[in-house]
Amino acid sequence: MTVLYGFINSCLQSLVVEKFGHDTWVKLSSLPGVQDTFMTYTVYDDILTLSLVTEACSLLDVSADVFLKLFGEHFFQFCKQAGYDTMLRTLGGNLIEFIENLDALHSYLALSYQEMNAPSFRVEMTGDGKMLLHYYSDRKGLHHIVPGIMEAVARELFDSKVTMVVLNQSEEDERTGKKEHVVFLVKQTNQAGKPTDQVVPSQRGLDPGYIELVNYVEYTVYDKSSLFNGDGMAAFDLLFPGSHQCTLSPFYPDKLWMDEKAFCNAFPFHIVFDEDLKIRQTGVNLQKFVPGLHARHATLDQYFIITHPQVTFTIESIKKFINSQFVLKTFKDKYSTLKLRGQMLWIDSLGCMLYLCSPKLRSLQELQDVGLHLADLAQHDVTRDLVLLNQQRLAEMELTNQLERKKVEHQLQVQPEPEQRLIRNCDGPAKID
Numbered sequence: 096m097t098v099l100y101g102f103i104n105s106c107l108q109s110l111v112v113e114k115f116g117h118d119t120w121v122k123l124s125s126l127p128g129v130q131d132t133f134m135t136y137t138v139y140d141d142i143l144t145l146s147l148v149t150e151a152c153s154l155l156d157v158s159a160d161v162f163l164k165l166f167g168e169h170f171f172q173f174c175k176q177a178g179y180d181t182m183l184r185t186l187g188g189n190l191i192e193f194i195e196n197l198d199a200l201h202s203y204l205a206l207s208y209q210e211m212n213a214p215s216f217r218v219e220m221t222g223d224g225k226m227l228l229h230y231y232s233d234r235k236g237l238h239h240i241v242p243g244i245m246e247a248v249a250r251e252l253f254d255s256k257v258t259m260v261v262l263n264q265s266e267e268d269e270r271t272g273k274k275e276h277v278v279f280l281v282k283q284t285n286q287a288g289k290p291t292d293q294v295v296p297s298q299r300g301l302d303p304g305y306i307e308l309v310n311y312v313e314y315t316v317y318d319k320s321s322l323f324n325g326d327g328m329a330a331f332d333l334l335f336p337g338s339h340q341c342t343l344s345p346f347y348p349d350k351l352w353m354d355e356k357a358f359c360n361a362f363p364f365h366i367v368f369d370e371d372l373k374i375r376q377t378g379v380n381l382q383k384f385v386p387g388l389h390a391r392h393a394t395l396d397q398y399f400i401i402t403h404p405q406v407t408f409t410i411e412s413i414k415k416f417i418n419s420q421f422v423l424k425t426f427k428d429k430y431s432t433l434k435l436r437g438q439m440l441w442i443d444s445l446g447c448m449l450y451l452c453s454p455k456l457r458s459l460q461e462l463q464d465v466g467l468h469l470a471d472l473a474q475h476d477v478t479r480d481l482v483l484l485n486q487q488r489l490a491e492m493e494l495t496n497q498l499e500r501k502k503v504e505h506q507l508q509v510q511p512e513p514e515q516r517l518i519r520n521c522d523g524p525a526k527i528d
């Protein structure tokens with residue numbers, strides 16, 4: 096059984112109330128199999144949400160795709176009202192970056208919505224410059240929400256228009272079961288209807304002459320490091336004062352000033368593995384918690400499963416999702432479950448993958464449960480702060496939960512039917528802190 100958080104159902108309720116009126120919601124919520132009050136941080140069977148959608152469609156005489164798209168648009172506004180406005184505005188500098196970071200956004204939200212089974216998104220740019228959006232979900236039939244949200248995102252965050260067409264819809268067999276995979280073709284135009292080039296963030300707001308020079312520097316076979324070194328950099332600074340931090344071409348040392356020991360101490364949970372998944376190198380603390388990693392012929396899939404993104408454990412699949420955040424989990428039967436969260440980096444010259452990660456932890460309780468201490472995390476690892484901050488946040492959420500419950504109970508006592516039905520969430524979503 097899959098479940099959805101009350102946040103989604105509350106959003107559906109507020110859509111119906113706002114767009115079609117209280118009476119429509121009263122009619123809808125009195126139908127069998129539907130209910131009228133939802134708690135933000137409580138999970139409800141997916142069937143309830145799907146019934147709500149089906150019933151709303153037949154009551155309003157609209158098709159599911161039209162209704163879901165409308166829901167998507169409303170969802171964006173609902174999230175903003177719930178206090179996620181800044182989070183949405185700062186997610187990416189353009190639509191591609193925005194989509195590429197949606198998984199990270201949902202992963203962050205999973206700190207609060209612990210049972211979240213969020214969808215996953217991936218952008219693919221085709222050889223002829225087309226933009227494809229891949230949507231993966233354990234739920235069937237919700238994909239029309241995506242164009243609704245994306246249109247609102249493009250309009251409000253990037254001052255542009257998008258049109259999205261379903262190119263392909265398939266069911267993929269994953270380890271966890273069937274997964275809905277929908278591919279959208281995304282066309283982005285500016286408000287005047289002209290196609291927008293996916294402008295590199297560093298080029299935004301710069302004059303055309305400057306962009307031309309940057310393009311020349313970035314896209315010629317010219318050795319960039321010499322230009323951006325010493326005199327070249329100084330000359331560039333004179334021409335374009337204060338601008339180089341936007342366009343700086345990275346400087347790479349001739350040799351790595353780092354030895355094996357320092358690296359394994361600095362990144363105590365990292366893993367390097369080759370194309371056959373054979374483990375080549377690991378961080379020192381990971382060795383402590385998952386012994387045996389350096390046995391001869393040890394491969395990564397003997398010790399871990401990939402829980403996110405839901406891909407098969409092969410180097411090809413990992414490469415396909417290289418922009419995603421990867422969550423790996425140890426097998427339960429052998430060790431206490433340790434989850435790792437981090438980034439995959441392909442090292443072309445070595446034919447190896449570097450998994451730069453930290454333990455995935457939500458609270459001090461979880462830290463304790465896996466037998467870790469804060470001291471096991473590197474000093475630079477922000478997981479230290481995250482655990483402590485979230486500890487406080489979880490306590491605040493519990494308080495919000497209790498308040499929501501009390502509010503509903505109190506209002507049910509004082510309100511006559513049918514107003515009782517409308518009590519929850521008509522006054523907008525529960526705000527985050």
Ligand code: HEM
Nearest residue numbers: 098099100102174179211212213214232234237240241244
């Ligand atoms: C800060 C803003 C956001 C919040 C608070 C949020 C929160 C959530 C939550 C709580 C769920 C329910 C998941 C579950 O119970 O398993 C969900 C699902 C979903 N979210 Fe987000 N989300 C946000 C932004 C977005 C954006 C920008 C998109 C863009 C496409 C998106 C697409 C979806 C979709 C399509 C679902 C439905 C579930 C599915 O397809 O399997 N969300 N979101």
